[in-house]
Amino acid sequence: MALRFFNTLTRTKEEFYTIHPGEVRMYTCGPTVYDFAHIGNFRAYIFGDILHRYLLYKGYRVTYVMNITDVDDKTISGSQKEGISLNEYTQRFRDAFFDDLKSLNIKPAQIYPExxxxxxxxxxxxxxxxxxxxxxxxxxxxxxxxxxxxxxGKLSHMDKSGLKAGARVASDEYEKEQVADFALWKGWDEKDGGVFWETEVGKGRPGWHIECSAMSMKYLGKHFDIHTGGVDLIFPHHENEIAQSEAATEEKFVNFWLHNEHLMVEGRKMAKSFGNFYTLRDLLQKGYYPIAIRYLLLATHYRQQVNFTFDGLEAAKNALKRLYDFTDNLKLVKGDKDNPEIIQILQKATADFEAAMDDDLNTSEALGVLFTLVKDINRLMEEKKISSSDAKQVLETIGKFDSALGLLKREELIVDDEVKSLIEKRITARKEKDFKLADQIRGDLEDKGIVLEDTSDGTKWKRKM
RNA sequence: GGCGGCUUAGCCAAGUGGGAAGGCAGAGGUCUGCAAAACCUCUAUUCUCCGGUUCAAAUCCGGAAGCCGCCUCCA
Structure with missing residues (x-):
């Protein structure tokens, strides 16, 4: 089946095609580095990541660009409040952003223009x-x-004649011919302090929309394949990007516009201005796993709103735990009699997985396929109808799926000598039926974040989640 | 007011004409010193409601209710 994406331009799913054979050039609107990003923001970057990864999965060469907005009202006022330079101020949040991308296992873009x-x-x-x-x-x-x-208006499907002045009109509106006109270049104002550039269009700083037009075209060309962002950017940001770029180049700007829906909290979108947001840091500090957050966001299709709850995060963690246990168990398979059924199961799973992802990146369905595979293989493992080489093949298939999903990355569990000797001590205690001691050691290790499981093949250990 | 979207089990969530995926939680069982993991079985005659089209509707059409987003900085 062919890869299809829902294109905001046409409001339909369209078969994907590229401008240059085998190559995709894509752009995602990145963060304004005035504060830590919240997990609603990260929904957009995880969506961009899934798209990026799945295009690679499909064999495309991908050039991925994500901008960093490091000058605007908020960054300027933030730096002034702290009495530091704009760059010093934004650097902190830029660094934090890249740390967060790493925590969420988001594959880096090639270029992050500022x-x-x-x-x-x-x-x-x-x-x-x-x-x-x-x-x-x-x-x-x-x-x-x-x-x-x-x-x-062609992207947002809004009629420009209908874009009338709302109740709120900024103080500088009178300088515009029409209220809906937008700033390309903002003349210097006292509030900007030392932040300005002396240019041929005057002393001042750029408007927001112009940076994405200028930088995307610089790195991807006047006409490129995919542009993504949150639905809130459809209007005015992306509409304005189209207006700027297509007016300037007289060419079509972007073929596919893809937009992710919002992350909600108690029925409202998560937003700084509502104060109902969680940063990734907040959640990690509470002991949640970054990949569980990634899972939670992938469990719902990107064009559906997702309501964020801690119960949901807990459920995501438990689902992830099942995947981790599954891959851990596969690595321990010892049989040497190959089962021809395995290859059929893997082929079916691969076909289903790709059909789901091809259909506008249906990650919910793709996860369903993954769990069906887990169940099928678990049954065969239980019945000992799987060889170690079969298990290796299953791991390869899962690994391939995960190249698109990015869920299986874990920190290595480091088992030091002290832990090893405790495990040995417990094995001895169990042999001697000293279950009190055995249970105590198990409890102590659990406090250290190590969970022990006794199986017919001996004692296994894993990281506590 | 204009434009768009959503409503599927206790919770989360796929499914857009003909078998209601999957996950979490829960119940019972197998295994185990116990636990964990794993496996087996069970958990929506029904998809917000009301009409209509059709041999057949969660899915198409019309209407209603509730919720959300954009129209303003925003992922």
């Missing part, structure tokens, strides 16, 4: 838009005239 390092490209783009009559300057700022771009 807005402040691409002022020149943005200015060029603004100049082009001015020259072509899509932009106008007023009081030191430059604005995009949406009226001049007739397809405006």
């Amino acid at each position: 807005a402040t390092a691409h002022i020149k490209e943005m200015v060029e783009l603004v100049k082009t838009l001015l020259a072509k009559g899509y932009a106008y300057a007023n009081e030191g700022s430059t604005y995009y005239r949406i009226e001049s771009f007739s397809p405006y």
Whole structure:
């Protein structure tokens, strides 16, 4: 079956195709590094990651770009409050962001361009838009005239004539011809302090939308394959990116626009402004596993809202535990009689897995396939109808699935000499039927995060989750 | 007000015309010194509600109710 994605442009699932054979160029709107990202933000990056990984799974060469917004109102005011430079301020959150990506087992993009390092490209783009009559300057700022771009609204399916002034109108609105026009370049203001660039379009700083147009086109070309982000970016951010890019280049900007739904908390979207957010750090500090958070987010299809709850996180952890136990048990299989049934099971699972993922990255269904495989193989393991080489093949298949899912990464369990001798001591105690001592050792080890299991093949140990 | 989406078991969640996936939780059983893991069995005659189309509807059409998002910084 062919790979299909739901394209926000057409609101339908479309068969995926690439501009350059075998190669995909994709862009995800990254974080504004003014604070720690919350797990709602990470839903977007995990979604981008799944897309990235599955394209690699399918054999495409992928160039993946994610921007870092390191200049805007919030970063400027944050740095001023602390009396430090903009860069010093954003560096902390940029570092934290990359740490978090690692915790969540998100595969790095090739390029993470920063807005402040691409002022020149943005200015060029603004100049082009001015020259072509899509932009106008007023009081030191430059604005995009949406009226001049007739397809405006094609992504969000909003009628530009319907975009009227809402109740809230910013103080600088009078500088625009129309309220829905947006800033390409913001003229310097006292509030910006020392944050400004002297450029051909004046002293000031870039608008938000222009950075994504300038940087994505710089690294991926004027016309590229996939652009992703949260649904809240459809309007105005992505609509504006299209307007800027297509007006400037007179070419189609992006073929596939993919958007993930929000992470909800008690019926509302998780957002800084609502105060109902958890950062990854918050949850790790409470002892939750980052990969359980990843699992929780993958258990629901990316275009569905997910309600975040601690019960859900607990359930995710337990599901993950089952997968880990399964792979651990497979590694211990000893039989030498191959079972021809295994290959059939694996082929079926692979076909089902790919059908699920091909259908607009249906990770819920893909996880269902994975657990069905777990159950099938567990049964054969129980019946001892599996050889060690069969087990190796199962592990390979699971590993392949996981190259797309990214759930099986675990820290190595380090068992030091002290622990080893305790385990030995307990084995002896059990032989001598000193169960009181045996249970005490088991309890002590559990406190250290090591769980013991006695099987017919001897005592196994694993990390407590 | 404009545009869009959602409602499936105790909880989470796939499924878009013809067998209601999967996970978590729960119950019973096998195994075990006990526990854990694993296995087996059970847990939605039914998919928010009301009409309609059809031989056949969770799935298509119309309507209602509830909830959510975007229209403003936002993943």
